[in-house]
Amino acid sequence: EKIAVGRDGRTTSPMFREAVVSALLSVGCDVHDFGVITTPALQYMISRSDLEGGVMVTASHNPPQFNGVKIMYHDGVEIPKKLEAEIETLIDKGGPKPCNWDKVGKVSFHDYVEEYTDAVKEAVDYTGIIEKGFKVALDLGNGAAAITAPLLASKLGCQVYTLNSEIDGAFPGRGSEPTPENLVDLKELIKATGSDIGIGFDGDGDRSIIIDEHAEAVWGDKSLSLVAQEFLKEYPGETIVTPVSSSPSLEKVVAKYGSKIYWTKVGSVIVSRAMIDNGYKLGGEENGGIMYGPFLPVRDGCVALELMLHYMVKRNKTLSELIAEQPHLCKDKDKTPCPNLLKEEALKLLAEQVDAPEINTMDGVKLVYEDDSWVLFRPSGTEPIFRIYAESSSPERVKELIAEHKKLVKKVVDELSAA
Numbered sequence: 001e002k003i004a005v006g007r008d009g010r011t012t013s014p015m016f017r018e019a020v021v022s023a024l025l026s027v028g029c030d031v032h033d034f035g036v037i038t039t040p041a042l043q044y045m046i047s048r049s050d051l052e053g054g055v056m057v058t059a060s061h062n063p064p065q066f067n068g069v070k071i072m073y074h075d076g077v078e079i080p081k082k083l084e085a086e087i088e089t090l091i092d093k094g095g096p097k098p099c100n101w102d103k104v105g106k107v108s109f110h111d112y113v114e115e116y117t118d119a120v121k122e123a124v125d126y127t128g129i130i131e132k133g134f135k136v137a138l139d140l141g142n143g144a145a146a147i148t149a150p151l152l153a154s155k156l157g158c159q160v161y162t163l164n165s166e167i168d169g170a171f172p173g174r175g176s177e178p179t180p181e182n183l184v185d186l187k188e189l190i191k192a193t194g195s196d197i198g199i200g201f202d203g204d205g206d207r208s209i210i211i212d213e214h215a216e217a218v219w220g221d222k223s224l225s226l227v228a229q230e231f232l233k234e235y236p237g238e239t240i241v242t243p244v245s246s247s248p249s250l251e252k253v254v255a256k257y258g259s260k261i262y263w264t265k266v267g268s269v270i271v272s273r274a275m276i277d278n279g280y281k282l283g284g285e286e287n288g289g290i291m292y293g294p295f296l297p298v299r300d301g302c303v304a305l306e307l308m309l310h311y312m313v314k315r316n317k318t319l320s321e322l323i324a325e326q327p328h329l330c331k332d333k334d335k336t337p338c339p340n341l342l343k344e345e346a347l348k349l350l351a352e353q354v355d356a357p358e359i360n361t362m363d364g365v366k367l368v369y370e371d372d373s374w375v376l377f378r379p380s381g382t383e384p385i386f387r388i389y390a391e392s393s394s395p396e397r398v399k400e401l402i403a404e405h406k407k408l409v410k411k412v413v414d415e416l417s418a419a
Contacts, residue, residue, distance in 0.1 A: 001028075001029050001030070001052045001053075002029070002030045002031075002032060002050065002051050002052055003024050003029045003030070003031055003032070003051065003052060003053055003054060003055065004031075004032045004034060004042060004045060004046050004049075004051050004053070004054030004055070004072075005017060005020055005021055005024070005031050005032070005033050005034065005054065005055050005056075005057070006033075006034040006035065006036070006037035006039075006041075006042040006054070006055075006056050006057070007035070007036060007037070007056070007057035007058065008036065008037075008038075008039075008056075008057065008058040008059075008143060008144045008169075008203050008204045009036055009142065009143060009144055009146075009167035009168065009169050009203070010057075010058070010059065010064060010067055010169040010203070011064060011169030011170060012067045012169070013057045013058070013067060013169065016057045016067055016069070017057050020055050020057060020069065021033065021107060023095075024055075024105060025104050025105040025106075025107070026098045026099065026104065027096050027097075027098060027099055027105075028099040028103045028104065028105050029105045030105045030106050030107075030108070031105060031106070031107045031108070032049075032051060032108055032110050033107055033108065033109050033110065034109075034110050034111075034112050035109070036144055036147065036167060037056075037112060037144060037147070038143075038144045038145055038147070038148055038204055038205030038206065038301075038302075039056050039058060039060070039070060039144075039204040039205060039206045039298075039299075040205060040206050040296070040298055040299065040300035040301070040302065040303070041112055041113075041116045041144075041148055041205070042054055042056050042072070042076075042112075043072055043076035043077065043296060043298050044076060044116050044119060044120075044296055044300075045076075045110075045112050045115070045116065046072055046074065046075075046076040047074075047075055047076030047077075047296055048119075051074060052074050053071065053072050053073055053074055053079075054071070054072040054076075055069050055070070055071055055072070056069065056070040056071075056072070056204070057069055058070060058144075058203065058204040059203065060176075060202055060203055060204050060206070060207070060382070061176050061177035061178070061202040061203055061204075061207065062176065062177075062203075062382065062383060063171075063175070063176065064169055064170050064171050064176070066383075068382075071084070071087070075276070076296060076298065077269070077272045077273065077276060077296075077297060077298055078268070078269040078272065078298075079269070080269060080270075080273055081267070081269070081270075113147060113148060113151065116148060117148055117151050117152045117155060117302070118155070119295075120152055120295070120300070120302050120303055120306060121152060121155050121156060121306070123292065123294065123295040123303060123306060124306060124307065124310040125310070126156055126306070126310070128310075128313035128314070129156045129157060129158075129306070129309045129310060129313055130156060130157035131157070131313075132157075132309075132312075132313055133157055133158070133159065134156075134157075134158045134159070134195075134196045134197065134309055134312075135158065135159045135161070135193055135194060135195040135196050136153045136158040136159070136160050136161070136195060136196065136197055136198075136199070136305070136309075137161045137162075137163070137186060137189045137190045137193060137195040137197070137198040137199075137211075138150060138153065138160065138161070138162045138163070138165075138198070138199050138200075138201070139162075139163040139164055139173075139174070139178070139183055139185065139186035139189075139198065139199070139200040139201065140162060140163065140164050140165050140201055141164050141171065141173065141174060141176055141178060141182075141200065141201050141202060141203060142164045142165075142166060142167060142168040142169075142170075142171050142172060142173050142176075142203075143167065143171075143176065143201055143202060143203040143204065143205060144167065144203070144204055144205050145201035145204075145205035145301060145302070146162075146164075146165045146166065146167050147167075148205065148302055149199070149201060149205070149301065149302055149305065150162055150165065152302050152305070152306070153305065156306065156309065158309075161189055161193045161195060163185055163186055163189055171203070173185075176202055176203040177202055178200035178201060178202050178207065178208060178209040178288065179209070180209065180217035182200070183198070183200040183209060183211060183217065186198045186200050186211055187211060187215035187217075188215070190211055190213065190215045191215050194213075195213065196213050196312070196318070196319065197210065197211070197212065197213065197305075197308055197309065197312075197319050198210070198211035198212075198215070199211070199301065199304070199305050201301045202301070205300075205301050205302070206268070206289065206298070206299040206300060206301060207287060207288045207289050207299055207301055208288050208301030208304050208305065209288045210223050210288070210304070210308060210319070212318070212319040212320040212323060213318055213319055213320055214320055216320065218319075218323055219286065219331055220246075220284070220285055220286045220287050220288040220289065221246055221247040221249070221250070221286045221329075221331060221391075222323055222326045223284075223288065223290065223304070223308070223323075224240075224242065224246065224250065224284035224285070224286070224290065225247075225249070225250055225253050225326040225327065226308075226311065226322050226323060226325075226326055227282065227284065227290055227292075227304075227307055227311075228240050228250065228253055228254055228259075228282060228284070229253055229256075229257075229325070229326070230311045230314065230315075231281075231282050232254060232256075232257035232259050233257070235281060235282075236257045236258055236259070237257065237258045237259055238259055238280065238281055238282065239259060239260055239261070239262050239278070239280045240254050240259060240260075240261055240262065240280070240282050240283065240284075241261075241262045241264060241271050241274045241275050241278075241280050241282070241283035241284075241291070242261060242262075242263065242264070242271065242283060242284055242285065242286075243263070243264050243265060243266040243267065243270065243271060243285055243286075243363065244263055244264070244265065244266065244360060244362050244363050244364075244366055244376065245266050245285070245286050245287075245363075245376055245378075245387075245389050246284070246285065246286045247286065247327070247329060247331065247391055248368070248372070248374065249327035249329055252327060253326065253327065262274060262278065262280065263362065264362075265362060265363035266285075266363050266364075266378060266381070267381055268285060268289050268291070268298070268299050271283040271284070271285065271289075271291060272291055272297045272298050272299075275291060275293055275297040276297055280293065281293035281294060281297075283297065285299070286331075286389070288301075288304070290303065290304040290307065292304075292307060328393075329391050329392065329393060330391065330392055330393065330394060330395040330397075330398045331389070331390065331391040331398065332389075332390060332395075332398050332399070332402055333387060333388060333389045333390070333402070334387075334388045334402050334406055335380070335383075335385045335386065335387050335388065336385060336386050336388070336406050336409050336410050336413070337384060337385055337413070338379060338384060338385055338386045338409070338413045339384055339413075339417070340384050342413060342416045342417065343379035343386075344379075345416055346379070346386070346409070346412050346413050346416055347364065347365070347378070347379055349412050349416075350365060350377065350408065350409060350412055351365050353408065353412070354367055354405075354408075355367075356368060356369055357369060357370055363378055364376055364377055364378020364379065364387075365377055365378070371392070371393070371397075372392070372393070373390070373391065373392035373393075373394075373397050373398075373401060374390065374391055374392075374401075375388065375389065375390040375401040375402070375404075375405050376388070376389045376390075377389075377405050377409055386409045386413070388402055388405050388406050388409065390402045390405075
């Protein structure tokens, strides 16, 4: 079998890459090594080849001390959680038996940059983008997107300004997660250069946060709302896939085009698999992930950048004008520590201690109130924390909901830790 391997720029990624390659060779797999690469670029290369699957060494947006792997099927999409659990069980039992010495696999090295960026460029009608000559500011976060995003923007005829463009596993420029708080320097760059749009990427390039020409951050909910609005003009009635952490206001947006929302648990792979299993063409998350099915049903920060430029040309409007058309609600999120071993019990106890007119337990506990405010708290699937999300028409109400439920989660976790 032929398996793709790629890695991000983290300090420990070369070490983990060696372990992954050695393990695959030892069971007779041939490895196609793509070197430092974004997750979506590796997923694209797998999907357009005869490779049986792939392994991406990355911890995505997490701090530099973390690392891990993302495992993909032959279609480029990550494997479901159930199969991940089966692999972990196999590892716990000692793993697969090594092959004979004469059956050990071979390693070959492959380039991808031109093929991938050309493919993203062709994902939409780009002629208007080139004619417009946008100014684009990119905060690459010292991550793998430094290889692909500036090149794509240049191919689209943009004047490109960059921050944190040197790959560095310590992420010296800013935290790897592209939160609005981490993108202060990008906002200043937009102001200084008069850029039409800014994009902040995470460590493996699958997620991006959009900043408009006024240096205002655009929440992932609003960027998804914009993409859904324009997408449904081309594909009316198409169902949009998004997790329960996204804003319910999306339902009102898509209803105008005879569409509906397919709600899922939180997790990009869950959204992607729901798209594939049901034949849906668009998905997204409140954290800035956009899954554009006509290209590939996975998160891709470069595709998100091109879509924004495409809609700005198509509608002949600035980004802020397009965002102003979306529902105006205040949203925020926070997190609080929780050891992995306590997550399940903590969630059970929390569910018993809250009340609201509507309670959704699809993933964590989501409380919806009569004023359409809501709060969701759920254990993270990637970090030893609980995440808390809240939305309301009032910023004060959002702060109140976050503070109240963060305090409650902390209380329950502290009690369990002391038991």
